[in-house]
Amino acid sequence: MSSVPEGDLARRAASGDQEAFAEIVRLHQQAVFNVAYRYFGNVKDAEDAAQDAFVRAYQFFDRFDVNRPLAPWLKRITVNVCLNIINADKPTASLDDDLPPPKDPKPGPEAQTATRQRERRMRAEIVGLPPRYRAVIELRHFQELSYTEIASALKRSQSDIKSDLFRARKLLAERLIDLKHETSD
Amino acid sequence: MKHLTDNTLNEYLDHTSDERSRKSVKDHLNGCDACQTKLEELGKIFAELQIVPEVALKHDLTPGIMTRLNLETPVRIWTRTFAAQAGVASGVLYWLASQLIPFVKIPQVSLSKAVFELQSWFAQLLTIQVSLPTWQIPDIASLLPKFNYQAPTINLPFSTVHVISLTVTVIFLWVVANFILLRSRPQVQR
Numbered sequence: 001m002s003s004v005p006e007g008d009l010a011r012r013a014a015s016g017d018q019e020a021f022a023e024i025v026r027l028h029q030q031a032v033f034n035v036a037y038r039y040f041g042n043v044k045d046a047e048d049a050a051q052d053a054f055v056r057a058y059q060f061f062d063r064f065d066v067n068r069p070l071a072p073w074l075k076r077i078t079v080n081v082c083l084n085i086i087n088a089d090k091p092t093a094s095l096d097d098d099l100p101p102p103k104d105p106k107p108g109p110e111a112q113t114a115t116r117q118r119e120r121r122m123r124a125e126i127v128g129l130p131p132r133y134r135a136v137i138e139l140r141h142f143q144e145l146s147y148t149e150i151a152s153a154l155k156r157s158q159s160d161i162k163s164d165l166f167r168a169r170k171l172l173a174e175r176l177i178d179l180k181h182e183t184s185d
Numbered sequence: 186m187k188h189l190t191d192n193t194l195n196e197y198l199d200h201t202s203d204e205r206s207r208k209s210v211k212d213h214l215n216g217c218d219a220c221q222t223k224l225e226e227l228g229k230i231f232a233e234l235q236i237v238p239e240v241a242l243k244h245d246l247t248p249g250i251m252t253r254l255n256l257e258t259p260v261r262i263w264t265r266t267f268a269a270q271a272g273v274a275s276g277v278l279y280w281l282a283s284q285l286i287p288f289v290k291i292p293q294v295s296l297s298k299a300v301f302e303l304q305s306w307f308a309q310l311l312t313i314q315v316s317l318p319t320w321q322i323p324d325i326a327s328l329l330p331k332f333n334y335q336a337p338t339i340n341l342p343f344s345t346v347h348v349i350s351l352t353v354t355v356i357f358l359w360v361v362a363n364f365i366l367l368r369s370r371p372q373v374q375r
Binding site: 015016018021022025026029030031033034037038043047050051054055058115118119122123126137140141142146147162165166169170172173176177 | 191192195196199201226227229230231233234235236237238239240241242243245246247249250251253254257264265
């Protein structure tokens with residue numbers, strides 16, 4: 001963990017200091033990678049998207065208010081980068097067969113296996129959603145933004161955001177119910 | 186009985202509805218099993234999304250990103266530092282010019298005379314005839330008409346000591362300025 005306050009790092013990075021920006025990357029790469037991983041479900045595409053997001057953040061750092069926390073801004077950039085990659089129809093890999101290990105693993109091998117199965121199923125369902133639904137699920141459930149903040153981040157109306165979010169949840173609920181039926185048959 | 190809409194249930198779980206609406210939803214849910222079941226189904230999605238943990242990165246992305254920054258980001262010359270340096274340099278130049286201009290003596294030549302001189306010079310230029318053997322290089326300078334032109338002069342009350350001091354100062358400033366510009370510093374590529 002860096003001993004330099006984040007605000008100082010942001011100020012230095014905003015004036016073009018690459019060493020400060022490298023420190024910001026080290027501090028936030030885990031969070032940014034996870035946003036992209038929830039989006040693509042595979043390590044390769046998630047790493048590429050995380051790199052794109054940091055490069056874009058560097059190019060637009062002069063627009064960032066250095067008095068605000070960096071993480072939410074970087075995560076929002078990552079969501080937009082992921083959306084752009086998908087909208088550009090760039091070929092992406094399929095969901096990883098083996099999930100990377102969790103950052104904070106839970107104790108107990110049996111509990112771990114059950115949790116990993118549920119986690120994998122949920123990740124697959126998220127990745128299977130249409131891109132715009134994925135974006136609102138990410139911003140609402142993982143980044144805990146309000147409807148207004150999501151609308152601002154995605155440059156869409158609040159009513160559109162609400163509509164997509166509620167439909168995404170409904171779709172997830174239906175798929176999870178279907179899955180339960182399949183496993184119980 | 187009119188059931189709660191999907192929007193109302195979602196807003197209730199998102200805690201975005203106001204206190205009055207929340208109370209009205211709670212009252213309805215207490216007496217409606219169908220809406221209670223729908224709310225529980227929706228609530229399960231919230232819980233399932235909570236179980237998706239952060240995964241660990243297998244390797245540091247920093248070197249790759251820093252390499253891409255140098256390759257992909259255009260060099261931005263117009264930085265704040267550069268603007269400040271350009272401002273100081275312009276100020277010094279303005280000051281020097283304002284100090285020197287009073288000493289510049291421009292010869293008094295009337296416009297009509299200057300135009301006449303120029304016309305005469307061009308007229309003479311057209312009359313030049315070169316007929317020399319091929320092995321001899323023509324002396325063009327001696328063939329050109331004489332132009333009666335008096336250059337502006339600077340009448341500074343400088344002694345030799347002044348000139349030497351000024352030269353040394355300029356050389357010193359040039360060396361210092363180059364040191365500042367070329368010294369090792371964090372890159373300003375953006």
